Amino acid sequence: IGRAAILDTTGIEVLYKTFRYPGYTTGSVYVSLMINVKNANPAGGYFAGISPVQSANSRGHVYIKDSSERIALGIAKGFESPLYTPAIYSKNVTYLIVLKYTFIAGSSNDSVGLFVFDNTLPGTEPIPNLKTASNSSPDLNNVGSVSIYQSITNSPRVVIDGIYFRNSWDDQVLPVEIISFNANVYKRDVILNWATSSESNNSGFEIEKRVAGNLENVWMRSGFVKGNGTTALPQYYSITDKGLNTGRYQYRLKQIDYNGNFEYYNLENEVEIGIPDEYYISQNYPNPFNPSTKIDFDLPEEGFVNIKIYDINGREIKTILNEFKAGGYHTIEFNLGEVTSGIYFYEMIVSLNNETFVEKRKMILLK
Structure with missing residues (x-):
């Protein structure tokens, strides 16, 4: 399955992942995911569902149960007894499932459906493997999140991946x-x-x-x-x-x-x-500049760094750095908005014990 999440049977944890804000309130919502079942309880337990945005009020629970070493998948709108497929699915095999939630006018009329595939999705929406009828479970006011459950009563041990959330069947195929x-x-x-x-x-x-x-x-x-x-x-x-x-x-x-x-x-x-192998100071960029520019400098080890700006006559204009720096790659940005256009020089001096590194470069301020 790739970089997947494993839902185990130890430690209770519930995750709500929001995919759509604000949530959908009309039509149908489809959530597809890949599953690979490792173990399941004969009594059956749910591991996934859908929820409103910023709410733990989940619906469309997907169940798994073990039946003579085969797997049956189930669905329930709320927490009523789920509907199950025949026990025709295998452990340690990856399946693609799609959970569908449909908004229907009225109270407690919304329905949920479940599709199960052993490879890719068909281009057009087929008849679901399971579909719940309207029942007493309350409807959701919006759908925007996917809920994942670990170690809920009788929950399975299952690997999941590739969760995908859309409001039309055509969009369910991964782009x-x-x-x-x-x-x-x-x-x-x-x-x-x-x-x-x-x-x-x-x-x-x-x-x-x-x-x-x-x-x-x-x-x-x-x-x-x-x-x-x-x-x-x-x-x-x-x-x-x-x-x-x-x-x-x-x-x-x-x-x-x-x-x-x-x-x-x-x-x-x-x-x-990492850390560079030698001292280095780059040409400033951009160059010419107005009024700000950057300089990269490399230090193979820690040291005291001093960088000063001089005009064309050698007069010191500004100190832009005067501090201890760790070894590594560094960048400094400075502004010369206070001086006139012209040619300037910047000089870096790095001091460490009895060693000194000095380098000077030319730059152009063009206002």
Whole structure:
């Protein structure tokens, strides 16, 4: 199944994942997911359902039960006794299931259905394997979240992946199938490469990153790569994220459809920008500039760094850095809005014990 979640039979946990805000209130909502059942209880237990936005009031519960080493799948609108399929499904086999919730006018009239497939979804919506009739279970006022349950009474041990949330059958087919996503590091640059086996309605990919180590760190947009629309042929993509400071980073792709829907694909491993091998100070960029510009500098070890600005006559104009810095890749941005246009020089001096590194470069301020 790939990078999946395992629902075990120990420790009670309920997860509510919002896919749509505000939630849908009319028509039908479809939730598809891949499942691989490892073990189930003969009494049957549920592991998934759908919920309103920001609410634990779930409906459309999906059940699994063991019957003579075969598996039966079931569904219930609320917490009434579920309807089950015949016990024709196998353990340790991946199935694609679709849960359907349909809004129907009136009170307690909404219905739920369940579809089960052993490979891909058909292009047109078939008759569901199971469908509940209207009953006394209250209706939901909106549907925007998927609920996942672990170790509820008689719950199964099941692997799930590929959760997909849409309001039409046509949109249930995954628009993009990612078959690889990896990263390589060259000095302070990260080269991201990924491939798709097929694409449908693919506008493109936003690349996002954040500093690793704190889940509260904000994801930042690093770039965009145009997609190939609809194609049944493999496609290969690459982008370079340049000029990172020393540290650990996480990356993800935000695949965007032409209709605005999107899915996230996370890079499995963190990316680490290490320590350079030698001292270096870059040409400022942009150059010419007005009034702000940046300079990159590399330190193979910690040291005291002093960077000063001089005019063409050698007079000191400004000190932009004068502090102790750790070894690594660094960037500084500064502003010369207070001086006139002309040619200027910046000089970096790094002092460590009895060693000193000095380098000077020219830049142009053009107002």
